[in-house]
Amino acid sequence: MSEDGNTLFKRRLEALRGRFDAELPQRLAELDSVYEAACATADADALQQLKRIAHALAGSVGNFGYHALGQSLLQLEREATRLAAAPAPPDCAPLRPLLAAVHAARAQAPTPVAASADSGAARQHAAGQTGQALLLVQHDAASGRALKLQLEHFGYRITLHQEAAGLAALIEQGGFDLIVMQMQSDEGEDSFAGIATQLHRTRPLPPLVFISDRDDFPTRLRAVRAGGQSFLPRPLDIPSLADALERLAGRGQLEPLRALIVDDSVALSEYNAALLQAAGMATRVVNDPLLVMPQLREFLPDLVLLDISMPGCDGLELAAVIRQHPAYVSLPIVFCSTEARISALLPRILQSGDDYLFKPLDPALLVATAVGRAERHRTLRTQLARDSLTNCLNHTHIKEAVHLEVERAHRQDAPLSVAMLDIDHFKQVNDRYGHPMGDRVIRSLGHLLRQRLRKVDLIGRYGGEEFLIVLPGTAGSDARMLCNQLREAFAHIQHLWENESFHVTFSCGIASFPAQHDAEALIAAADSGVYDAKRAGRNQVVLRS
Numbered sequence: 001m002s003e004d005g006n007t008l009f010k011r012r013l014e015a016l017r018g019r020f021d022a023e024l025p026q027r028l029a030e031l032d033s034v035y036e037a038a039c040a041t042a043d044a045d046a047l048q049q050l051k052r053i054a055h056a057l058a059g060s061v062g063n064f065g066y067h068a069l070g071q072s073l074l075q076l077e078r079e080a081t082r083l084a085a086a087p088a089p090p091d092c093a094p095l096r097p098l099l100a101a102v103h104a105a106r107a108q109a110p111t112p113v114a115a116s117a118d119s120g121a122a123r124q125h126a127a128g129q130t131g132q133a134l135l136l137v138q139h140d141a142a143s144g145r146a147l148k149l150q151l152e153h154f155g156y157r158i159t160l161h162q163e164a165a166g167l168a169a170l171i172e173q174g175g176f177d178l179i180v181m182q183m184q185s186d187e188g189e190d191s192f193a194g195i196a197t198q199l200h201r202t203r204p205l206p207p208l209v210f211i212s213d214r215d216d217f218p219t220r221l222r223a224v225r226a227g228g229q230s231f232l233p234r235p236l237d238i239p240s241l242a243d244a245l246e247r248l249a250g251r252g253q254l255e256p257l258r259a260l261i262v263d264d265s266v267a268l269s270e271y272n273a274a275l276l277q278a279a280g281m282a283t284r285v286v287n288d289p290l291l292v293m294p295q296l297r298e299f300l301p302d303l304v305l306l307d308i309s310m311p312g313c314d315g316l317e318l319a320a321v322i323r324q325h326p327a328y329v330s331l332p333i334v335f336c337s338t339e340a341r342i343s344a345l346l347p348r349i350l351q352s353g354d355d356y357l358f359k360p361l362d363p364a365l366l367v368a369t370a371v372g373r374a375e376r377h378r379t380l381r382t383q384l385a386r387d388s389l390t391n392c393l394n395h396t397h398i399k400e401a402v403h404l405e406v407e408r409a410h411r412q413d414a415p416l417s418v419a420m421l422d423i424d425h426f427k428q429v430n431d432r433y434g435h436p437m438g439d440r441v442i443r444s445l446g447h448l449l450r451q452r453l454r455k456v457d458l459i460g461r462y463g464g465e466e467f468l469i470v471l472p473g474t475a476g477s478d479a480r481m482l483c484n485q486l487r488e489a490f491a492h493i494q495h496l497w498e499n500e501s502f503h504v505t506f507s508c509g510i511a512s513f514p515a516q517h518d519a520e521a522l523i524a525a526a527d528s529g530v531y532d533a534k535r536a537g538r539n540q541v542v543l544r545s
């Protein structure tokens with residue numbers, strides 16, 4: 001985390017503690033009054049309630065620095081558990097000194113809240129961004145400008161640099177996500193690569209791709225020694241370069257991991273959310289276990305962090321209900337509770353959960369566990385949901401995404417557009433240049449869409465040479481403008497085959513919610529828009545009303 005990020009994070013935790021401090025007197029007063037009721041009625045149910053409140057508080061206070069208070073609450077909980085299990089009407093007298101100890105511990109000043117969740121294991125999950133910054137180092141002005149233009153079609157923000165002078169300073173100054181560098185220039189063999197080699201010895205460079213006029217072993221070795229992670233010989237195939245850049249930047253994994261936090265304590269769940277957000281995760285908090293199922297469906301978490309002790313439905317019961325749904329059979333569930341409770345329930349916890357953490361939660365352990373589990377789940381789910389040629393969602397999953405987004409648009413009363421893109425005269429591409437070249441053209445369109453669309457947009461390969469994109473919050477007229485930009489960018493991409501280069505276009509149909517009211521109607525209308533665009537001459541966008 002950067003200095004600023006860390007300061008902001010600390011401030012946020014302090015603010016959460018401020019809220020927790022403000023709520024604490026009321027929670028302790030509630031404990032007192034349940035204790036009074038338990039004494040007056042000698043009722044085991046009242047003792048159970050006392051136990052539950054002490055347990056919930058013990059789980060939260062430690063995270064806000066009240067360690068002595070947490071310990072005294074645990075002792076109170078233990079004693080209440082013992083008394084509630086006694087066969088005779090319970091005698092509350094042994095609880096009085098323990099309750100007094102709770103109030104005494106409350107008077108002790110808390111220790112500062114955890115400063116940072118950063119640790120070796122707490123890796124920042126790369127944040128997504130459109131328009132990655134790319135440094136293009138090309139000696140030859142004309143080919144540099146042409147390459148700049150081609151890469152801009154894919155959505156990269158390009159800085160073109162043409163001389164050895166100033167190159168080291170430019171790279172050292174930073175701010176580039178990727179570097180594409182020509183190996184040879186007329187200033188001498190490897191003049192650029194020599195600079196990269198010097199820099200590479202002293203610091204990590206951004207992912208670096210070399211382009212070379214020569215393709216022999218010594219040249220490739222020099223590229224490796226200069227820190228090059230990819231090497232492409234000329235004549236340069238632009239989609240292959242774009243593929244290499246996407247692979248190096250790991251764009252397939254840029255969407256943040258999602259954690260659903262289920263805990264009846266508002267303060268504790270927000271605290272945990274702040275820790276996970278600081279580690280790059282997107283979070284959603286649910287304080288009422290009965291509201292979890294719709295949130296699972298809408299938020300599609302990569303992990304559920306589940307408190308065990310909750311009123312109405314405890315964490316173990318909730319996990320069992322979640323597992324009844326085939327879609328959530330492999331969703332990681334991490335339970336949280338106090339050590340004594342986890343130890344007692346371990347067999348049941350391991351039956352429906354994947355891991356468990358003791359409260360108060362250790363921030364670094366929480367982050368490491370959550371990120372690690374969520375990352376594995378995401379990788380697995382991605383492999384199942386993605387089309388292997390393009391790395392876009394496959395047919396089933398993009399259709400499912402349309403259904404989910406239509407539901408969301410209904411709920412939020414927000415616009416939504418879907419667009420079907422169908423490559424023009426694709427049979428001719430295959431017939432003339434061969435099937436593998438056709439595959440590369442399909443991949444380049446998938447790549448362009450990933451680069452140019454927002455993170456919230458969904459991209460799927462609907463059929464052979466057909467893509468379906470889902471644009472939440474986007475009205476039809478805006479979608480038409482966007483698809484026309486995509487259409488022009490794609491039409492400008494130069495595909496290279498042997499010594500020939502060629503261009504390909506697509507036709508596009510758009511349909512929007514609420515004019516089309518359900519997912520099937522949207523897809524059908526977008527499809528008929530494609531049909532109209534083809535009939536009108538191809539390489540155009542048709543918006544169906």
Ligand SMILES: Nc1nc2c(ncn2[C@@H]2O[C@H](COP(=O)(O)OP(=O)(O)OP(=O)(O)O)[C@@H](O)[C@H]2O)c(=O)[nH]1
Pocket residue numbers: 422423424425426427428430434435436437438439442463464465534538
């Ligand atoms: N290379 C490649 N070709 C594919 C793939 N899937 C489908 N195709 C081919 O895509 C072509 C689609 O052809 P058509 O549906 O006749 O349409 P078109 O030639 O694109 O013509 P219009 O859509 O009318 O512009 C067929 O030749 C399919 O074999 C694929 O994964 N890779």
